[in-house]
Amino acid sequence: MADVDAARRELEEALGTTEVLSDPLALTLYARDAAMVEGGCALVAFPHTVEDVVACMQVAARHALPVVPRGSGTGLAGGATPIGDALVVVTSKMDRILEVRPEDRLAWVEPGVLNLDLANAVAPLGFTYAPDPSSQQTCSIGGNVNTNAGGPHCLAYGVTSSHVLAVDVVLPDGTVERFGSEAPEAPGYDLRGILIGSEGTLGIVVGACVRLTPEPPAVRTMLLDFSAVKDCAATVSSIIAGGVVPAAVEMMDHGIIVAAESFAHAGYPTDAAAVLLVEVDGLPEAVEAQSRAVENAARDHGVRTIRVAADDAERALLWKGRKSAFGAVAQIAPHYHLHDCVVPRSKLVDVLAGVYEIAGRHDIIVTNVFHAGDGNLHPLLSFDRRIPGTLERVLSASEQIVRLCVNNGGSLSGEHGIGLEKRDFMPLMFSEVDLGAQACVRAAFDPEGRMNPHKVLPAGARCGDFAMARGTDAAQAAQSIPEGSWI
Amino acid sequence: MDLIHPMDKLEVAKALRQATADRKRLLVVGGRTHVDKGEPCEVDAELWTTQLDGLVAYEPAEMIAVVEAGMRVGELDRILWDGGQEWPCDAPPRATVGGVIAAAATSPRRLRVGPIRDTVIEMEVVTGDGRLVRSGARTVKSVTGYDLHKLMTGSLGTLGVIVQVALKVRPRPRSRRSVRVAGGLEVGRRLLDAVPGPTAVLAMPEVVELRLEGWPEETERQVEATDRVAPVTVVTEEGAFPFERPWEASAVIAEAAVPPSRLAEFLTRPFHDLPGPHLGSWGALLGVGIAWVGLSSSDGDLEALRTRARALGGIAPVVKGPGGLGNDVPPGLDVHRRLKASFDPAGVLAPGRFWGGI
Numbered sequence A: 001m002a003d004v005d006a007a008r009r010e011l012e013e014a015l016g017t018t019e020v021l022s023d024p025l026a027l028t029l030y031a032r033d034a035a036m037v038e039g040g041c042a043l044v045a046f047p048h049t050v051e052d053v054v055a056c057m058q059v060a061a062r063h064a065l066p067v068v069p070r071g072s073g074t075g076l077a078g079g080a081t082p083i084g085d086a087l088v089v090v091t092s093k094m095d096r097i098l099e100v101r102p103e104d105r106l107a108w109v110e111p112g113v114l115n116l117d118l119a120n121a122v123a124p125l126g127f128t129y130a131p132d133p134s135s136q137q138t139c140s141i142g143g144n145v146n147t148n149a150g151g152p153h154c155l156a157y158g159v160t161s162s163h164v165l166a167v168d169v170v171l172p173d174g175t176v177e178r179f180g181s182e183a184p185e186a187p188g189y190d191l192r193g194i195l196i197g198s199e200g201t202l203g204i205v206v207g208a209c210v211r212l213t214p215e216p217p218a219v220r221t222m223l224l225d226f227s228a229v230k231d232c233a234a235t236v237s238s239i240i241a242g243g244v245v246p247a248a249v250e251m252m253d254h255g256i257i258v259a260a261e262s263f264a265h266a267g268y269p270t271d272a273a274a275v276l277l278v279e280v281d282g283l284p285e286a287v288e289a290q291s292r293a294v295e296n297a298a299r300d301h302g303v304r305t306i307r308v309a310a311d312d313a314e315r316a317l318l319w320k321g322r323k324s325a326f327g328a329v330a331q332i333a334p335h336y337h338l339h340d341c342v343v344p345r346s347k348l349v350d351v352l353a354g355v356y357e358i359a360g361r362h363d364i365i366v367t368n369v370f371h372a373g374d375g376n377l378h379p380l381l382s383f384d385r386r387i388p389g390t391l392e393r394v395l396s397a398s399e400q401i402v403r404l405c406v407n408n409g410g411s412l413s414g415e416h417g418i419g420l421e422k423r424d425f426m427p428l429m430f431s432e433v434d435l436g437a438q439a440c441v442r443a444a445f446d447p448e449g450r451m452n453p454h455k456v457l458p459a460g461a462r463c464g465d466f467a468m469a470r471g472t473d474a475a476q477a478a479q480s481i482p483e484g485s486w487i
Numbered sequence B: 001m002d003l004i005h006p007m008d009k010l011e012v013a014k015a016l017r018q019a020t021a022d023r024k025r026l027l028v029v030g031g032r033t034h035v036d037k038g039e040p041c042e043v044d045a046e047l048w049t050t051q052l053d054g055l056v057a058y059e060p061a062e063m064i065a066v067v068e069a070g071m072r073v074g075e076l077d078r079i080l081w082d083g084g085q086e087w088p089c090d091a092p093p094r095a096t097v098g099g100v101i102a103a104a105a106t107s108p109r110r111l112r113v114g115p116i117r118d119t120v121i122e123m124e125v126v127t128g129d130g131r132l133v134r135s136g137a138r139t140v141k142s143v144t145g146y147d148l149h150k151l152m153t154g155s156l157g158t159l160g161v162i163v164q165v166a167l168k169v170r171p172r173p174r175s176r177r178s179v180r181v182a183g184g185l186e187v188g189r190r191l192l193d194a195v196p197g198p199t200a201v202l203a204m205p206e207v208v209e210l211r212l213e214g215w216p217e218e219t220e221r222q223v224e225a226t227d228r229v230a231p232v233t234v235v236t237e238e239g240a241f242p243f244e245r246p247w248e249a250s251a252v253i254a255e256a257a258v259p260p261s262r263l264a265e266f267l268t269r270p271f272h273d274l275p276g277p278h279l280g281s282w283g284a285l286l287g288v289g290i291a292w293v294g295l296s297s298s299d300g301d302l303e304a305l306r307t308r309a310r311a312l313g314g315i316a317p318v319v320k321g322p323g324g325l326g327n328d329v330p331p332g333l334d335v336h337r338r339l340k341a342s343f344d345p346a347g348v349l350a351p352g353r354f355w356g357g358i
């Protein structure tokens, strides 16, 4: 049993008493992220410096405490949800932009910097930070790095891993390393690449060197409205098949349009079955040519109207509806459960039909607002879990949706990650051998298995056969979730 | 030296299980266009991947191609051409897809197309002890477990044999122009600032070559913008890029990587500290930070070049001729060693070839 009191005293000594919490309210507050599952923790620490984070790791190592890194807690897979006697290390007070260097098109930031704050800070210099998750007002770069976050504009610009040149990491043994480089290549294996998307299971990110993208000279935003979901979805694959990759292609179905409209008043057509929000950018000539191609594809599929944003204000309004969609669905029911599967674009029409069918069969309201250009679905199940039997129906529908996507050649998650909520689905995609190899990667960083245990890999995944010398049994023991620790 | 030439991935797995049992050291070989990259290492046999050359799946509308890793780049180019797409690695046609990925070589068009690692979305690999392991997914986005394919990219065949990959491909631009102007690094820098969205700005001692890609109206405008900075002397449509690679005539080529803004300092500071003959021909990818530098030998010059690269926060491994990677220690050396021990427990995959003596 870990000596939590001793650990708390040592942490208070290192970080100061105000930066270590263990009162019941704090422990409840940090017992979950934005996903459904709820856990529990023993201590919450708020480091301000790299040295503070090193101290957290050393104290945790001395007392065999599991460590759960946490940014803003907007994660949707339970990645930052602690289980058991964990030390939650919240990086939100490490929130400085350390350097912006236009001549190298890069910036160094601390992990707690919010995504939108970074984008706003570099805008006056004519740059943007391309990955723009819908949660960008609140989510942190550290969280983005660890979930390999995406966003509407990742269709043309790529997800977080394409925009992070280097990361400074405190490893579980307290050593600090820089993976990656300001230079385009670095010596060694691409540990930067492995760390991105690792959901806080390999170390704590204490700094990131991000790539800045020049603002495009011209942008055009269009809202295309359809009377059938399948025409809308078919337009997406047809745009891409025509050799045009817009900056963003987002789809919203009727339920979302109605909810978002009453919230954002963007003038969305509330009688449409579905709309596409398409943005093209580049030189004015390219914008012109791409718009034509998009419009032609939409006409081929019976688009009703095409609204082109006349100015920046209208463009911002069209996006406001999209970016506030998740918040807006709170009007439908008090709780929601969100999936994040990716399917081949050519399967969008069939899979969407399947999603509606599954929801209907389970008598659950489903709405869809998602990164259609990437094939990244976000079926959103709305419900009231106080009604007996509802949660069971939601979980059953969820499992069927996930299976449907994987059976159509899809992936469990496009950007939210696996965390706690999807880890038991991993065997749908990977064999025991595959998962064993993944467990080895994890063990190479964290031989004692203390970093964010229970996350990403299902309980059975073992590195053992891969001749790892030590630590695997402890790591295994840590992987089984104590009975009753979450709903 | 023994030769192993497997027909399919199961044979690769069998060969590696055998090699592990016999402690027989192997060098994985694809098109053999880049085997000089890496520290010298002794092996007992070569494993050739070139019979693993099948097309597994290609659906142009998905912008994803799945191929066996021994497929030649020239063959893949032809397949993708028919779908109006490309995998922008620009390696020689006889190089293999697996070799390009394992060497993580840089395309001259990296400014626009990005590093090769961003194009690999799913991979099957046979580990040193003969396990067939898959990671990633055939979708353009996936955050589903640990991306082993990232680890394999650039691993120089020291962790496993890449047997199959899914690649994110891109539409072939409708207009492709290569442009040449007189000048060097300074003109190149001005072009990088003045020309909107170039695909490549390659500076050499006396000339700058640009690659411009996009819609025809777009490249037209880019050529005009170039011409305003420095008179365009040659334009080709569809032509190769670059026109030539003069540094390739040298006996030794280093592929240096430094922060992009340090390229000028890296290349133009007087090289009087070099003991041997001076720097030969070079080509630098502006905005990227890669410089190919030709040297007449790997004696004193190479060490001086590496010292300079290190001082600027970079590296300078050799990609042709003797000289190896350099003695920079990779960060997280213990993690590296544990990875090697997990994936190649008997140490049969080109031991010592990688950074840090791995």
Ligand SMILES: Cc1cc2nc3c(=O)[nH]c(=O)nc-3n(C[C@H](O)[C@H](O)[C@H](O)COP(=O)(O)OP(=O)(O)OC[C@H]3O[C@@H](n4cnc5c(N)ncnc54)[C@H](O)[C@@H]3O)c2cc1C
Residues within 6 Å of the ligand: A033, A034, A068, A069, A070, A071, A072, A073, A074, A075, A076, A078, A079, A080, A091, A111, A132, A133, A134, A135, A138, A139, A140, A141, A142, A143, A144, A145, A146, A147, A148, A149, A150, A151, A152, A199, A200, A201, A203, A204, A205, A206, A326, A327, A415, A416, A419, A452
């Ligand atoms: C309304 C809404 C909209 C969303 N839209 C999107 C979207 O469009 N695209 C998208 O990708 N996601 C989206 N998300 C999900 C979420 O915002 C992202 O996953 C985001 O990257 C999480 O950042 P965070 O700072 O909140 O991280 P947290 O939730 O705190 O943590 C996420 C994971 O990263 C780890 N972690 C956090 N910080 C560190 C660190 N410094 N070092 C090591 N590990 C760390 C945690 O352990 C956890 O596993 C949305 C969420 C909401 C609520």
Ligand SMILES: Cc1cc2nc3c(=O)[nH]c(=O)nc-3n(C[C@H](O)[C@H](O)[C@H](O)COP(=O)(O)OP(=O)(O)OC[C@H]3O[C@@H](n4cnc5c(N)ncnc54)[C@H](O)[C@@H]3O)c2cc1C
Residues within 6 Å of the ligand: B027, B028, B029, B030, B031, B032, B033, B034, B035, B036, B037, B038, B049, B069, B070, B089, B090, B091, B092, B094, B095, B096, B097, B098, B099, B100, B101, B102, B103, B104, B105, B106, B107, B108, B156, B157, B158, B160, B161, B162, B163, B248
């Ligand atoms: C004239 C010239 C121009 C070039 N230009 C470019 C360019 O523009 N862009 C570019 O990307 N590259 C370029 N290269 C580099 C090179 O050709 C390729 O990038 C590629 O690395 C070589 O592939 P290959 O099949 O010949 O590999 P090889 O030379 O056979 O092997 C290279 C390395 O990869 C390992 N390896 C090979 N196959 C596998 C596998 N299946 N699994 C695991 N490890 C493997 C080998 O062990 C070795 O360490 C150029 C090379 C030359 C000679």
